[in-house]
Amino acid sequence: MIPELGNFALILALLLAALLGTLPLVGAQRGIAAWMALARPLAVGQFLFIAFAFGCLVWSFIANDFSVVNVATNSNSQLPLEYRIAASWGSHEGSMLLWVFMLGGWTMAVALKSRHLPDEMVARVLGVMGLVTIGFLLFMLLTSNPFDRLFPPAADGRDLNPLLQDPGMVFHPPLLYMGYVGFSVAFAFAIAALIGGRLDATWARWSRPWTTLAWSFLTGGIMLGSWWAYYELGWGGWWFWDPVENASFMPWLIGTALIHSLAVTEKRGTFKAWTVLLAISAFSLSLLGTFLVRSGVLTSVHAFATDPRRGVFILAFLALVIGGSLMLFAARAPKVGGGGRFEAVSRETFLLANNVLLIAAAGSVLLGTLYPLFLDTLNLGKISVGPPYFDTVFVPLMTPLVFLMGVGPLARWKEAKLPDLWQRLKWALAVSLVTALLLPLAAGSWKPMVSFGLLLAAWIVTTTVVNIRERGRGVRGGIFAQLARQPRSYWGMIVAHLGIAVFIVGVTMVKGYETERDVRMDVGDKVTVGAYTLRFDGTTEIRGPNYRAARGAFEVSRDGQHVTTQFPEKRVYNAGGMPMTEAAIRSTPLGDLYVSLGEPVDGGAWSVRVYHKPFITWIWGGCLLMALGGLLALSDRRYRVVTQREAGAPGGATARS
Amino acid sequence: MKPRHRRFMWIGAGVLVLAAAVGLVLNAFQSNLVFFFSPTDVVENRAPQGRAFRIGGLVEEKSVARASDGLTVRFNVTDTAKTIPVVYTGILPDLFKEGKGVVAQGKIGPDGVFRATEVLAKHDENYMPPEAAAAVDQAHTRAAMDKATKTVKQ
Numbered sequence: 001m002i003p004e005l006g007n008f009a010l011i012l013a014l015l016l017a018a019l020l021g022t023l024p025l026v027g028a029q030r031g032i033a034a035w036m037a038l039a040r041p042l043a044v045g046q047f048l049f050i051a052f053a054f055g056c057l058v059w060s061f062i063a064n065d066f067s068v069v070n071v072a073t074n075s076n077s078q079l080p081l082e083y084r085i086a087a088s089w090g091s092h093e094g095s096m097l098l099w100v101f102m103l104g105g106w107t108m109a110v111a112l113k114s115r116h117l118p119d120e121m122v123a124r125v126l127g128v129m130g131l132v133t134i135g136f137l138l139f140m141l142l143t144s145n146p147f148d149r150l151f152p153p154a155a156d157g158r159d160l161n162p163l164l165q166d167p168g169m170v171f172h173p174p175l176l177y178m179g180y181v182g183f184s185v186a187f188a189f190a191i192a193a194l195i196g197g198r199l200d201a202t203w204a205r206w207s208r209p210w211t212t213l214a215w216s217f218l219t220g221g222i223m224l225g226s227w228w229a230y231y232e233l234g235w236g237g238w239w240f241w242d243p244v245e246n247a248s249f250m251p252w253l254i255g256t257a258l259i260h261s262l263a264v265t266e267k268r269g270t271f272k273a274w275t276v277l278l279a280i281s282a283f284s285l286s287l288l289g290t291f292l293v294r295s296g297v298l299t300s301v302h303a304f305a306t307d308p309r310r311g312v313f314i315l316a317f318l319a320l321v322i323g324g325s326l327m328l329f330a331a332r333a334p335k336v337g338g339g340g341r342f343e344a345v346s347r348e349t350f351l352l353a354n355n356v357l358l359i360a361a362a363g364s365v366l367l368g369t370l371y372p373l374f375l376d377t378l379n380l381g382k383i384s385v386g387p388p389y390f391d392t393v394f395v396p397l398m399t400p401l402v403f404l405m406g407v408g409p410l411a412r413w414k415e416a417k418l419p420d421l422w423q424r425l426k427w428a429l430a431v432s433l434v435t436a437l438l439l440p441l442a443a444g445s446w447k448p449m450v451s452f453g454l455l456l457a458a459w460i461v462t463t464t465v466v467n468i469r470e471r472g473r474g475v476r477g478g479i480f481a482q483l484a485r486q487p488r489s490y491w492g493m494i495v496a497h498l499g500i501a502v503f504i505v506g507v508t509m510v511k512g513y514e515t516e517r518d519v520r521m522d523v524g525d526k527v528t529v530g531a532y533t534l535r536f537d538g539t540t541e542i543r544g545p546n547y548r549a550a551r552g553a554f555e556v557s558r559d560g561q562h563v564t565t566q567f568p569e570k571r572v573y574n575a576g577g578m579p580m581t582e583a584a585i586r587s588t589p590l591g592d593l594y595v596s597l598g599e600p601v602d603g604g605a606w607s608v609r610v611y612h613k614p615f616i617t618w619i620w621g622g623c624l625l626m627a628l629g630g631l632l633a634l635s636d637r638r639y640r641v642v643t644q645r646e647a648g649a650p651g652g653a654t655a656r657s
Numbered sequence: 658m659k660p661r662h663r664r665f666m667w668i669g670a671g672v673l674v675l676a677a678a679v680g681l682v683l684n685a686f687q688s689n690l691v692f693f694f695s696p697t698d699v700v701e702n703r704a705p706q707g708r709a710f711r712i713g714g715l716v717e718e719k720s721v722a723r724a725s726d727g728l729t730v731r732f733n734v735t736d737t738a739k740t741i742p743v744v745y746t747g748i749l750p751d752l753f754k755e756g757k758g759v760v761a762q763g764k765i766g767p768d769g770v771f772r773a774t775e776v777l778a779k780h781d782e783n784y785m786p787p788e789a790a791a792a793v794d795q796a797h798t799r800a801a802m803d804k805a806t807k808t809v810k811q
Contacts, residue, residue: 367686383693384711385690388685389685397678520728579752601727607728608748
């Protein structure tokens with residue numbers, strides 16, 4: 001009964017989405033106030049029905065209703081409660097419902113948080129989001145219904161893939177989807193602006209907090225995914241350039257470019273057409289990511305059963321969204337007009353260069369991801385593009401980007417002077433160079449790549465210090481009083497940029513100084529990695545809630561002093577008999593000690609991976625800082641106060657700098 | 658210098674930088690492509706010598722042997738028509754099993770043994786790496802075609 005209710009709720013949500021995708025848009029075009037006013041209640045209603053359907057699915061999982069195909073294939077009566085809930089989005093169908101749930105949530109959030117926007121704008125934005133929702137609801141109902149029944153019901157479920165039985169599964173997909181789907185808001189704002197012909201600084205200010213919020217979620221989601229892969233896949237890598245990861249990374253790169261371009265549009269009124277194009281691209285890449293991951297074109301931990309109908313549907317939807325929005329763009333963009341002029345050396349130019357580099361990076365990822373698929377589809381052979389390609393491309397592309405990150409925030413809008421920038425930055429450069437040359441010596445051995453990585457990180461930190469110092473110089477009060485007056489969006493930028501520095505330190509140190517050893521260990525054998533010595537004390541059999549495992553004990557010491565004991569496991573899950581490596585990780589801010597069991601060899605000996613990964617947690621710490629920076633920026637007063645002022649005098653606002 | 662000239666100079670510089678970036682990307686792309694070959698391709702000398710590539714197929718039954726160091730593993734990869742011996746030092750992925758699909762990346766030695774630097778993990782018990790599946794399919798089609806031609810000859 002409950003699954004049928006869920007299904008019914010989805011159909012009702014589709015009807016509401018169909019209304020939302022038409023009436024308000026027509027109303028805005030014809031100036032029918034009553035039709036425009038329908039947008040908000042429809043958005044709320046649509047969300048309530050989707051949320052109800054989502055609740056029904058979760059309930060089916062909690063109640064072990066194995067008469068639902070989705071539950072029978074992805075859950076098991078022995079599965080602990082938290083993973084039964086997470087299994088709701090562990091399958092293709094469930095994850096699509098999660099996607100639509102998020103989309104409905106964003107739509108409702110826009111409906112509720114847009115009191116200050118003109119009615120036409122709200123009607124158009126919500127209408128466009130309604131159109132996107134129609135696409136996804138149709139996709140679900142036609143090709144991948146999460147509530148399909150199984151007859152006769154299964155006695156027990158086939159279990160959730162053991163790799164997914166992890167707290168990461170509870171948080172990573174929802175957070176990532178929040179980001180992915182969040183770009184739909186930026187997209188809807190862009191389309192609404194194109195339709196309405198209102199593309200100005202005010203528009204950028206409305207669209208900006210939503211974009212930043214989506215970007216922060218996406219950053220957090222990617223971070224969690226990377227961290228999860230690190231400790232769960234059992235071999236200590238944190239990024240694999242896997243097509244599925246790339247699928248989430250491309251919207252991130254374009255999203256990052258979009259945030260910066262929106263800043264220019266808001267402050268200076270330029271880059272308008274460009275910003276709109278980026279908003280369309282960011283969402284299109286989110287859709288492309290969904291297509292890649294969900295259509296079965298790619299096979300990986302994320303891909304589910306292959307059904308050609310799904311691929312065709314998503315591809316058609318993709319073509320419609322991208323083609324339609326680009327056509328609209330082509331028709332309307334020339335009328336948008338340019339903004340303020342700027343000189344060749346100015347903050348605008350630096351931000352433009354930042355955009356170009358980010359897009360080049362996204363383009364190179366796109367090439368590496370799609371080209372193998374392309375060849376395969378045309379039967380021209382099977383190839384793969386490995387991590388070396390991405391590594392080779394990314395360092396030269398990111399280096400100028402990081403350099404610009406130091407200069408850009410210090411340059412004046414409109415026109416900057418190179419000699420002046422040099423005067424202000426020469427000390428930052430000198431300090432960075434010295435730090436980069438000397439610091440690796442402290443770590444034991446000097447390596448050019450390490451020195452180079454640290455130079456980039458130090459450059460960001462020192463230029464940030466210069467930036468803060470200059471901001472703190474004021475007429476009124478001391479430096480702290482002056483800094484306290486700086487807006488939160490400023491601090492958001494500072495925090496996010498420092499996050500990049502922290503991230504670079506992590507990557508550099510891991511690449512430069514990691515020790516990876518695959519060894520055979522008898523009971524009592526010792527192995528040394530970094531400053532640590534590990535002694536293998538044998539394995540014992542243990543039983544978990546739904547698995548059996550061999551648990552190894554490794555006594556860790558440093559300079560003869562006992563530090564800790566690590567217990568990696570080799571699990572075999574009861575349902576399905578799938579083996580799983582559960583690594584034991586000891587994390588400190590200065591480095592991780594990573595132990596995982598390979599296979600039993602003979603006479604109690606095991607093959608064992610022992611890794612020392614210096615500073616690896618900084619990688620995720622850096623991402624976390626970036627996401628926090630985003631959240632800090634969007635809590636800025638100006639998005640609340642100024643917009644309220646605008647509500648009093650619509651259309652009268654121009655760009656503030 | 659007139660402003661117009663200066664603008665041209667900037668545009669020119671931009672185009673140069675962009676061209677350099679594209680060149681860099683394409684060059685890196687070209688030199689990092691990893692091609693895939695089936696065991697039959699390798700036996701028929703269609704795979705490159707001295708360059709890394711991937712092979713895929715099934716791990717032949719009863720072919721997995723471990724050397725005394727506990728880390729070096731020898732096994733045969735087959736597409737059911739031809740078989741290639743593979744040697745790999747390191748820890749195999751969890752789902753590596755005799756009779757199951759596998760993909761290995763490495764170089765072929767002069768002795769005809771494939772030295773794998775990487776054996777690819779599967780994420781799911783029922784999942785067959787697409788390359789492995791393709792290799793076996795190809796071998797089957799070829800066998801069927803051979804049979805057909807033989808029948809015709811008789």
